[in-house]
Amino acid sequence: MSEIVAPPPAPPGEQAIPWLGLTAVLLGTFMSTLTGRLSTFGLTDVRGALHAGFDEGAWITTAFTVAQMLITPIAVWIGSIYGPRRILIVAALEFAFASFLLPFSQNLTTFLALQFLAGLGSGCFIPLTLSFILRNMPPRLWAYGVALYALNLELSLNISASVEGWYVDNLTWHWIFWQNVPLALGMAACLFWGVRSLPPPPRIHTDGYGLMSCGLGLALIYAALDQGNRLDWGSSGLIWGLTLAGIIMIVSFVVHGRTTPDAWLDFKVATAWPLPLLLLMIAILRLTILSTSYLIPYYLGGVRGFRALQVGDTLIWIAAPQLIICPLAAFMLRRSDPRITASLGLCLVGLACMAVAYTLTPSWGSDQFLPSQLMQAVGQSFALSGIVFTGVLNLKPQDALSFGAMLQIARLFGGEAGTSFITTMSRIREQRASNLIGLHLQIGSQDVQQRLAIYGRVLARSSHQPQAAPVILGNLVRTMATTQATIDCFVAVAAFAVFGLFMLLLVLPAPPRTPASHIPFFSRKKPG
Known part of the structure; x- marks a missing residue:
């Protein structure tokens, strides 16, 4: 990250509550992983409700995860400038809004658009979680924070089948997405009361090309991996096109980052052994x-x-x-x-x-x-x-x-x-x-x-x-x-x-x- 001057002190009376902030970022990590797995386990029910075939329905999970990959560099850049509080509150509210509307989709196109929107919101959660743990907790507690981070990922990954099965058997598949609404609103509330806000720095450098080339390149390659097995990898022109386009974007991002003094990603950090x-x-x-x-x-x-x-x-x-x-x-x-x-x-x-x-x-x-x-x-x-x-x-x-x-x-x-x-x-x-x-x-x-x-x-x-x-x-x-x-x-x-x-x-x-x-x-x- 490029160097940015320190912000002025927080306004009088505005205090952070660290445990609420930690709860918020862990909730974000939990929701992001759980939703991706729930969509996978509940895919048959969702496809049936949307009258979508196997090939069309295969893009339901891809739309969500590709959006996560696309937004990752942008989320980190905005978080470094405005502070994670603002971006995470907006992302949580947007995620709640998209999750609420998803079951009301009347066709696959609308559903995919809302899935992509939900992925953009949830894609902001995980990249900012570890930075909160490292910069908000004393070093003697870092080990517990990292263990909680690992707990969150493992827990949400492996309870998804039970949760999805219970929803389908006892409620409806709609709750696969509606369950995110109270969780996301709770996350936003924890951020609002638990983390203090900061004004943006007086000078903001934007590396638009670096952000977009990195995010788009990663998203294209990810889409190729996600659809490769279904389309038989090298036998599909679409997979070749996605892969080559993604590689070209990543190569251009690396060249741009190496030749631009104010690139958004510090390559010294990325390549430090x-x-x-x-x-x-x-x-x-x-x-x-x-x-x-x-x-x-x-x-x-x-x-x-x-x-x-x-x-x-x-x-x-x-x-x-x-x-x-x-x-x-x-x-x-x-x-x-x-x-x-x-x-x-x-x-x-x-x-x-x-x-x-x-x-x-x-x-x-x-x-x-x-x-x-x-x-x-x-x-x-x-x-x-x-x-x-x-x-x-x-x-x-x-x-x-x-x-x-x-x-x-x-x-x-x-x-x-x-x-x-x-x-x-x-x-x-x-x-x-x-x-x-x-x-x-x-x-x-x-x-x-x-x-x-x-x-x-x-x-x-x-x-x-x-x-x-x-x-x-x-x-x-x-x-x-x-x-x-x-x-x-x-x-x-x-x-x-x-x-x-x-x-x-x-x-x-x-x-x-x-x-x-x-x-x-x-x-x-x-x-x-």
């Missing part, structure tokens, strides 16, 4: 987290026919323990090197994935996933908080906004890359497994005829059509193929966790910090 490596590790960790969050619903829905609420009974065992793990992770961050906490977390994630890969069978239900999910809950929280805190200790407080933007980009891209990778891999591995199993099922062979005869007798005794026996055999083949694909994907996720563990070995210990390094949250003057 070990931040690039830590951001890559955050992306890899988000890849593993979202991959496993996809694989369990993929298996339980495809093999056991579970609905969202039943899938949520499994994922909730990742979310619920976070309330206990959060203070434990903070304690470890304060008492030991955060790299140890991150290493322990990555080891647990890898072991949990391999435990599933070696024992998974088509007879598994929610209960069989419980031990591995408890292990993964601890691992994900430790790994995320440890990696983020390692980055914090290598960061100057005045660079918190730049780090917040980079963290948001790494988080979104890592999650999207993980989802794209695992959906593509599961599809390809299921097709391969189905083909290999089918090679052993020759029409007219004695074994196949015996199996069909057994199915026919069972169907006849239960008053069903014996002619449905081939359908049952086909479903059995699909079940075995889905199970094998799930096993292969869990092995791949474990390999990513091991790769992240080796990358962590390249991170040197963080320099010691002193209380003098702490500066107030809203100070815009860099220490000399």
Whole structure:
């Protein structure tokens, strides 16, 4: 960020209430992650209500997340000038307004426009959360703030299936979006009474080209990743166009930033070791987290026919323990090197994935996933908080906004890359497994005829059509193929966790910090 002079003191009588401000930014993080996942789990119900086909409805989640990516650099720039209070209050009110109107949409075009509007609002939340924690809390409490940040992301990510299933079964799909209205209004109220306002600086530098080229380039690449699996990647001209256009915009942004003295992003912060490596590790960790969050619903829905609420009974065992793990992770961050906490977390994630890969069978239900999910809950929280805190200790407080933007980009891209990778891999591995199993099922062979005869007798005794026996055999083949694909994907996720563990070995210990390094949250003057 370019240097901006410090603002005048706050008006008399206007006092900040730090815990209200912290509540506000954590609410924003919670809503942003929860809404993205709720839209994914509730996509079938939303598509049906809008009379949208599979291909058209696939853009519902893309519109929301692309808007988040587009607004990230702009949100950070405005937050550095006017202070996060103003931008977050406006973003929260706009998010509440869009969320309220979404269920009233009469067609897909209107719904996509409102989804994009909601994404613009929620995209301001996460980039400014970490900067609040670093600049509003004393350094001795940073570990607890980072652990709360990790808790918020993990909790909202894994309760979404249960929440969406409960809404659909007991209320309507409209509440997937209406539940954001009171949360966003509560966030705005906490910001209004908990954070003091500041006047803008007398001189404001605007790097319009840098902001737009960065945001647009990231959004285009993100859209290509989100739609790539559906359109078969390189076979689609749209994916090629989005990817190439995004790369051109990012390259032009980097060139512009390197040659412009007042670029909005401080490239010295972005390239200072070990931040690039830590951001890559955050992306890899988000890849593993979202991959496993996809694989369990993929298996339980495809093999056991579970609905969202039943899938949520499994994922909730990742979310619920976070309330206990959060203070434990903070304690470890304060008492030991955060790299140890991150290493322990990555080891647990890898072991949990391999435990599933070696024992998974088509007879598994929610209960069989419980031990591995408890292990993964601890691992994900430790790994995320440890990696983020390692980055914090290598960061100057005045660079918190730049780090917040980079963290948001790494988080979104890592999650999207993980989802794209695992959906593509599961599809390809299921097709391969189905083909290999089918090679052993020759029409007219004695074994196949015996199996069909057994199915026919069972169907006849239960008053069903014996002619449905081939359908049952086909479903059995699909079940075995889905199970094998799930096993292969869990092995791949474990390999990513091991790769992240080796990358962590390249991170040197963080320099010691002193209380003098702490500066107030809203100070815009860099220490000399």
